[in-house]
Amino acid sequence: MSNNERPNQLFRNLNAKIASIPMILTAVVVFVGGTAWTVLYSFTNSKLLPRLNFVGLDQYHRLWSTSRWLVSIENLLIYGAISLVFSLVIGFLLAALLDQKIRFEDTFRTIFLYPFALSFIVTGLVWQWLLNPDFGVQRVVRDLGWTSFSFDPLYNSSIVIYGISIAALWQGTGLIMCLMLAGLRGIDEDIWKAARVDGIPAWKTYLFIIIPMMRPVFITTLVIIAAGIVKVYDLVVAQTSGGPGIASEVPAKYVYDYMFFAQNLGQGFAASTMMLLSVVIVIVPWAYLEFGGKKHG
Amino acid sequence: MRYKFLTAAFAATVAALNFAGPAAATDLEVTHWWTSGGEAAAVAELAKAFDGTGNHWVDGAIAGSGGTARPIMISRITGGDPMGATQFNHGRQAEELVQAGLMRDLTDIATKDKWTEIVRPKSLLDSCTIDGKIYCVPVNIHSWQWLWLSNEAFQKAGVPTPKDWNEFVAAAPALQKAGIIPLAVGGQPWQASGAFDVLLAAVGGTDAFLKVYKDKDAKFAAGPEIAKVFKAADDARKMAKNTNVQDWNQATNLVITGKAGGQIMGDWAQGEFQVAGKTAGKDYTCLPGLGLNEVIATGGDAFYFPLLKDADKSKAQEVLAETLLDPKTQVAFNLKKGSLPVRGDVDLNAANDCMKKGLAILAKGAVIPWTDQLLSQDSQKQKEDLFSEFFAKPDMTLEEAQKRFAEIIASAD
Numbered sequence: 001m002s003n004n005e006r007p008n009q010l011f012r013n014l015n016a017k018i019a020s021i022p023m024i025l026t027a028v029v030v031f032v033g034g035t036a037w038t039v040l041y042s043f044t045n046s047k048l049l050p051r052l053n054f055v056g057l058d059q060y061h062r063l064w065s066t067s068r069w070l071v072s073i074e075n076l077l078i079y080g081a082i083s084l085v086f087s088l089v090i091g092f093l094l095a096a097l098l099d100q101k102i103r104f105e106d107t108f109r110t111i112f113l114y115p116f117a118l119s120f121i122v123t124g125l126v127w128q129w130l131l132n133p134d135f136g137v138q139r140v141v142r143d144l145g146w147t148s149f150s151f152d153p154l155y156n157s158s159i160v161i162y163g164i165s166i167a168a169l170w171q172g173t174g175l176i177m178c179l180m181l182a183g184l185r186g187i188d189e190d191i192w193k194a195a196r197v198d199g200i201p202a203w204k205t206y207l208f209i210i211i212p213m214m215r216p217v218f219i220t221t222l223v224i225i226a227a228g229i230v231k232v233y234d235l236v237v238a239q240t241s242g243g244p245g246i247a248s249e250v251p252a253k254y255v256y257d258y259m260f261f262a263q264n265l266g267q268g269f270a271a272s273t274m275m276l277l278s279v280v281i282v283i284v285p286w287a288y289l290e291f292g293g294k295k296h297g
Numbered sequence: 298m299r300y301k302f303l304t305a306a307f308a309a310t311v312a313a314l315n316f317a318g319p320a321a322a323t324d325l326e327v328t329h330w331w332t333s334g335g336e337a338a339a340v341a342e343l344a345k346a347f348d349g350t351g352n353h354w355v356d357g358a359i360a361g362s363g364g365t366a367r368p369i370m371i372s373r374i375t376g377g378d379p380m381g382a383t384q385f386n387h388g389r390q391a392e393e394l395v396q397a398g399l400m401r402d403l404t405d406i407a408t409k410d411k412w413t414e415i416v417r418p419k420s421l422l423d424s425c426t427i428d429g430k431i432y433c434v435p436v437n438i439h440s441w442q443w444l445w446l447s448n449e450a451f452q453k454a455g456v457p458t459p460k461d462w463n464e465f466v467a468a469a470p471a472l473q474k475a476g477i478i479p480l481a482v483g484g485q486p487w488q489a490s491g492a493f494d495v496l497l498a499a500v501g502g503t504d505a506f507l508k509v510y511k512d513k514d515a516k517f518a519a520g521p522e523i524a525k526v527f528k529a530a531d532d533a534r535k536m537a538k539n540t541n542v543q544d545w546n547q548a549t550n551l552v553i554t555g556k557a558g559g560q561i562m563g564d565w566a567q568g569e570f571q572v573a574g575k576t577a578g579k580d581y582t583c584l585p586g587l588g589l590n591e592v593i594a595t596g597g598d599a600f601y602f603p604l605l606k607d608a609d610k611s612k613a614q615e616v617l618a619e620t621l622l623d624p625k626t627q628v629a630f631n632l633k634k635g636s637l638p639v640r641g642d643v644d645l646n647a648a649n650d651c652m653k654k655g656l657a658i659l660a661k662g663a664v665i666p667w668t669d670q671l672l673s674q675d676s677q678k679q680k681e682d683l684f685s686e687f688f689a690k691p692d693m694t695l696e697e698a699q700k701r702f703a704e705i706i707a708s709a710d
Contacts, residue, residue, distance in 0.1 A: 048371065263371075
């Protein structure tokens with residue numbers, strides 16, 4: 001194959017390449033460039049306005065000795081574990097139940113998905129009222145006669161993050177259910193017939209045949225849930241604004257507060273760099289396992 | 298949060314659309330965070346006065362108090378979409394914006410109208426001054442040093458209304474027994490932090506206050522005198538248990554309705570009492586300096602003017618600056634707001650009991666600078682984080698809190 005037989009690689013599909021230039025520029029300048037800029041300035045003592053005055057790792061030292069940041073990280077881990085496990089389990093169970101060819105499936109699906117149509121701010125406010133001891137669940141149960149009943153997760157430092165998780169699950173499981181349902185519908189009917197002929201019980205079919213076949217759906221779901229975990233912010237702001245005290249703070253809120261409220265960009269950048277790092281630590285090994293080594297057909 | 302941005306964006310759009318038409322009067326968008334009942338009534342007075350000059354005040358209210366509003370204002374200014382004028386607390390909040398050359402120098406107008414002579418106390422104008430130039434118009438004096446007490450609550454508890462903080466602490470058990478929250482402290486971080494600063498000035502005294510916040514003496518902040526203040530803060534923390542509200546005006550409302558005994562809050566709380574139709578002295582009692590150390594901090598609000606290219610709007614900025622300091626505007630605005638006017642030569646006969654107390658202290662010259670003037674926003678935020686944690690966590694020890702407080706002071710700028 002000599003060169004004069006093949007046109008220059010650079011000019012192949014020229015139209016497509018030109019058309020994608022804006023997107024490439026956006027990706028490079030906005031995502032990569034913005035990220036690099038943030039990381040660079042996290043080593044400076046920038047206050048309200050960015051300034052290139054390097055102070056080494058000072059911002060990171062301060063970050064990791066701030067109790068509010070440590071509380072935020074702990075909350076993120078708890079919130080992350082809860083929303084990951086419960087939205088997957090509940091979402092899948094709901095989908096499996098809906099998949100039993102029940103009546104009014106459309107109605108149920110709409111009801112379950114409906115919370116997802118609400119923004120986190122609305123969700124947060126609704127649950128703030130529901131969980132308020134003076135107006136919400138606690139009051140209702142007390143009015144029914146159980147006067148010593150106590151349920152005020154948003155006003156109790158040690159369990160406030162669970163109160164927030166409840167609202168997040170209520171809002172998010174509907175979507176997970178829909179994704180799972182789509183996955184279940186994508187499974188060939190014949191597989192079920194074959195399993196039935198072999199006398200395999202339904203739960204075993206789900207666990208050992210259907211779920212492994214739904215791997216791509218699970219991966220998509222995981223990415224969606226994980227992204228939702230790391231960026232959780234508005235829900236906390238609407239429900240508790242980080243309170244009581246600093247008991248329900250999350251990293252994204254720390255970043256926002258220190259960048260804009262405390263007028264300390266350096267500190268905010270250091271915190272957001274740590275958030276990026278945590279995402280990278282999760283994503284890279286997974287991406288390596290998924291895409292590296294073997295090629296998928 | 299999103300809807301607040303939307304409000305700001307909407308206001309900006311409205312302003313932009315208006316400019317497009319052939320407008321005889323110049324529209325000036327003014328952003329501020331005065332949204333509670335009393336505050337809104339006060340800002341309406343400013344708008345009325347400005348509209349009276351033939352210009353048009355485009356109201357850009359941002360809900361959610363300063364903590365939410367300031368980031369929006371700052372990002373609009375740094376992002377190249379400045380409003381006509383904006384509220385800040387005078388002091389160091391806009392320091393870097395001024396240094397970056399984004400704000401307008403008002404020295405010419407100030408010299409013409411002799412601001413240095415009419416504005417009192419002098420420290421107000423000092424905090425508007427950076428490198429010898431004046432960048433803001435102070436509109437009121439707000440002091441944090443007030444304890445608001447509900448006479449009704451104390452009557453219900455069967456104890457006389459306290460005359461100072463110590464009596465108040467002593468009366469707390471009686472209030473609790475009557476099912477009343479002794480001290481209302483809302484969940485917003487600045488409320489806990491502000492309450493501590495007030496206790497520091499009242500229990501620790503003016504010198505201690507200045508030594509910590511002005512000289513930033515970390516050793517002193519870790520010492521026994523400040524330990525006393527933390528002891529008082531511990532009392533406050535116990536008394537504030539079960540407040541369960543977020544916003545300061547909701548906490549004030551607890552006092553207004555007699556569900557709480559008292560609240561440590563700035564004099565802006567007075568506007569709420571007024572809107573609720575309560576009378577000072579009869580329905581509620583106010584104790585400046587918590588009744589222990591009668592001083593007034595000269596914090597407050599000021600208007601800053603971003604540098605604009607539009608000549609008409611720049612002209613309107615000048616008119617607004619003059620209007621804000623006009624004696625008539627000052628009286629009308631401050632009566633509604635519950636704050637003190639920045640000029641001493643205005644007639645305030647209409648002022649109520651509490652405002653008169655404040656004016657008397659001001660006349661005596663018992664003033665201190667406030668933390669907005671002394672500390673950077675960064676240090677303020679760290680302090681807020683500490684005290685909101687302290688107030689919400691009953692098992693946080695005084696020693697630990699004081700140690701962390703001293704660390705913040707050591708690194709403060």
